[in-house]
Amino acid sequence: MSSSQEIHIAGHVIGLGHKPFLIAEMSGNHNQSLERAKNIITSAAQAGAHAIKLQTYKADTMTLDVDVEGFRIDDPKSLWRGTSLYKLYEQAHTPWDWHAPLFAHARSLGLVVFSTPFDETAVDFLESLDAPCYKIASFENTDLPLIRRVAATGKPLILSTGMASVGELDESVRAARDAGCRDLILLKCTSTYPAAAQNTNLATIPHMRELFDCQVGLSDHTMGVGAAVASVALGATVIEKHFTLRRADGGVDSSFSMEPQEFAQLVVESERAWQAMGQVRYGATEAEKPSLQFRRSLYVVRDLKAGDLLSRDNVKAIRPGMGLPPKHLDDVLGCSVVADVSRGTPLAWPLLHRS
Numbered sequence: 001m002s003s004s005q006e007i008h009i010a011g012h013v014i015g016l017g018h019k020p021f022l023i024a025e026m027s028g029n030h031n032q033s034l035e036r037a038k039n040i041i042t043s044a045a046q047a048g049a050h051a052i053k054l055q056t057y058k059a060d061t062m063t064l065d066v067d068v069e070g071f072r073i074d075d076p077k078s079l080w081r082g083t084s085l086y087k088l089y090e091q092a093h094t095p096w097d098w099h100a101p102l103f104a105h106a107r108s109l110g111l112v113v114f115s116t117p118f119d120e121t122a123v124d125f126l127e128s129l130d131a132p133c134y135k136i137a138s139f140e141n142t143d144l145p146l147i148r149r150v151a152a153t154g155k156p157l158i159l160s161t162g163m164a165s166v167g168e169l170d171e172s173v174r175a176a177r178d179a180g181c182r183d184l185i186l187l188k189c190t191s192t193y194p195a196a197a198q199n200t201n202l203a204t205i206p207h208m209r210e211l212f213d214c215q216v217g218l219s220d221h222t223m224g225v226g227a228a229v230a231s232v233a234l235g236a237t238v239i240e241k242h243f244t245l246r247r248a249d250g251g252v253d254s255s256f257s258m259e260p261q262e263f264a265q266l267v268v269e270s271e272r273a274w275q276a277m278g279q280v281r282y283g284a285t286e287a288e289k290p291s292l293q294f295r296r297s298l299y300v301v302r303d304l305k306a307g308d309l310l311s312r313d314n315v316k317a318i319r320p321g322m323g324l325p326p327k328h329l330d331d332v333l334g335c336s337v338v339a340d341v342s343r344g345t346p347l348a349w350p351l352l353h354r355s
Contacts, residue, residue: 163309
């Protein structure tokens with residue numbers, strides 16, 4: 001597909017000619033409460049999100065329940081240091097029997113609702129819920145069998161690119177397209193939690209769009225709205241941010257998630273950025289035309305008698321702009337006026353006589 005081609009997802013049109021499509025990622029911020037999960041969806045809708053995204057996996061489909069090296073998070077900088085992978089995924093997963101009521105709740109609020117599957121059983125399950133599109137997470141962007149399975153559904157595929165080299169992305173994109181994907185969106189992503197602005201490299205967005213001839217967005221783990229808003233100026237058509245009710249409530253992803261009022265700000269500012277991009281244009285717009293009268297122009301600043309010569313003492317470039325443009329100052333100096341002229345008269349060629 002061409003990067004200019006629009007993508008349709010559940011009634012929304014995604015493309016450079018449309019305001020950014022904003023996804024609120026629930027992840028594990030439900031804190032194992034179905035009521036809280038529904039409240040997150042409600043708050044996302046009220047904040048102006050276009051979509052809510054879940055994650056569909058079980059601890060047993062993600063890893064093994066063993067506590068040996070490699071299956072523990074030992075990185076001293078990690079939010080989850082000291083936790084085994086299995087226990088983390090047990091804590092963070094969204095129970096599968098919640099999905100149907102959460103999908104129904106989101107749809108009742110007008111939200112697009114979809115999920116990130118982490119294995120083929122999750123894809124089959126989400127197909128039974130009629131998910132309108134799919135997301136592949138950064139940590140799975142080299143799992144070509146999973147990508148092929150998702151692509152085979154024929155639905156739009158959103159793929160996060162965190163950590164992937166150009167070569168790895170090329171393999172993933174080829175696998176998706178060869179398996180039937182026609183609507184592909186890549187998300188520039190930095191797989192640190194939270195991510196630092198200086199490690200975000202938004203300049204990759206237009207390069208990625210050209211390289212893979214597809215739409216590109218941003219999966220943003222930075223704090224605030226700055227990086228996401230800036231991405232719109234570089235052509236991002238989709239923005240995904242983790243979302244929670246209150247960071248103070250805790251949860252596996254809460255520390256780098258947006259609160260409702262912040263997401264509402266993102267909705268406003270990302271749309272403003274998109275509107276401000278416009279097109280290449282010079283000259284006064286229709287809205288600017290009334291302001292043309294306040295440009296500088298040449299005026300007589302002292303009363304003159306017929307035959308008086310113009311000089312820098314009696315002609316100046318001032319506002320408003322009803323006289324000759326200032327570029328003609330040297331041309332009019334030394335000319336005489338053909339009639340009496342009062343102070344505050346805009347200069348015009350019929351008033352002048354060139355000797």
